[in-house]
Amino acid sequence: MKELKIDPELRDLLPHLSKEKFQGLEKMILDEGYDGTPILIWNGYIVDGHHRYKIFKKHNIEFNTEEISISKDSNKSDVMDWMITYQDVRRNMCEAEKIYANDKVSARRIEEENEKKRLEGTYNSHKTRRNNEDDGCVQMDASKKIERNRSTNTREQRAKIAGVSAGTVARYDTVMNSDNKELQRSMLSGDIKIGTAYKQVINERKKEDTSISQAQLSNGTKTEQRADKQTQKICEFMKTERKGDYNYDITSDIISLHYLFNKATNNMSDAIFDNHEMMNVISKADCDTLINYLIESRENINSIIRKLEDLKNEK
DSSP: OOOOBOOHHHHTSSOOOOHHHHHHHHHHHHHHOOOOOOEEEETTEEEEOHHHHHHHHHHTOOOOEEEOSSOTTOOHHHHHHHHHHHHHHHHOOOHHHHHHHHHHHHHHHHHHHHHHHHHHHHHHHHHHHHHHHHHTOOOOOHHHHSOOOOOOOOHHHHHHHHTSOHHHHHHHHHHHTSSOHHHHHHHHTTSSOHHHHHHHHHHHHHHHHHHHHHHHHHTTOOGGGOOOHHHHHHHHHHHSOOOTTOOOOHHHHHHHHHHHHHHHHHHHHHHHHSOHHHHHHOOHHHHHHHHHHHHHHHHHHHHHHHHHHHHHHHO
């Protein structure tokens, strides 16, 4: 039986099959037999067929291989690009899978560019040193005079590469940054769409925020202390001064502002109308106080709207 090489980056470029789907593939191969479809390779490394290769080895099944039509001296990122294109043409990858895979290609390409610059800098350093020795003088290393441009991937760039909208990437990031691993796997496998997964994460946050808010209100916690960890994290991030090399992406901050505003209004509504104890004891005076707070908030919101309108007109 042929022994093929496995590169972890190529193997993990696309989400793995779930245990159930892998077992289904294994059963189909054993029941129907090997259909002759080759495992695709590049310089001896598997680029398509990792799951089948595992099954073939386990059951000692002979298989065919085929070298992909790409230059053997191509970079690994070129091969990863080829893999994504091949998979998308063959089975129409879901949006989450495209973002996931293309993010990995971008990370690999950045590593390759950094390695290229490092090697070029080493070469230039040695060359300059030799020239200085020949000239009998000392000069500043030329590589230090060159300002290196850092490779960055904003949400818009990632969206363009994956062929989706920036909003879709933002919702994808929200799900991938959550603690719901099962939801992430379902989204990456295409069983759940990004928008559906995003709504589930937001709803889970709302439930958590409401529970925290109600518990804190019943304990008489001050208003200033009623921000949960997620809110504090967002606020601290938005107040943090960005460094000069930070590629600012306003989309994430706008989504964060929307989240904070909805969180505050939803929590207030839930704390009043879902709290049966409060509903039983609240007085007319209490209602007037809350109404005044809301009117004041409305005036603040109108002030923000006016400032945004002025800012928009200046653009």
